[in-house]
Amino acid sequence: MPNVCHFTGKRTTFGKRRAWRGQKITKGGFGLKPTGITRRTFKPNLQTVNAVIEDEKGKKTTKRLKVSTKAIRSGLVVKPLKRKYGYTRQQKQA
16 A cells, blocks of 8 residues: 555655755855755655545445545545444434
């Protein structure tokens, strides 16, 4: 399973980490020079969550998905009810 959010598509991105060496020109030096440039990763905050999603036929099923915390907080994730009697109450109301 890849490290990607199911709803927002957030994934691992790459960047560089730079170490600077030298003295500033204003302090009498020749300026700062980047040394030690190494690659680094920025990983999204992903959580494994049980979520209700619709398949191609329109049927709702619960699946375990990797979801970013931003998607959870923004309300994109619909979690299933935890107990059976909650479902029967919903069926009576419908």
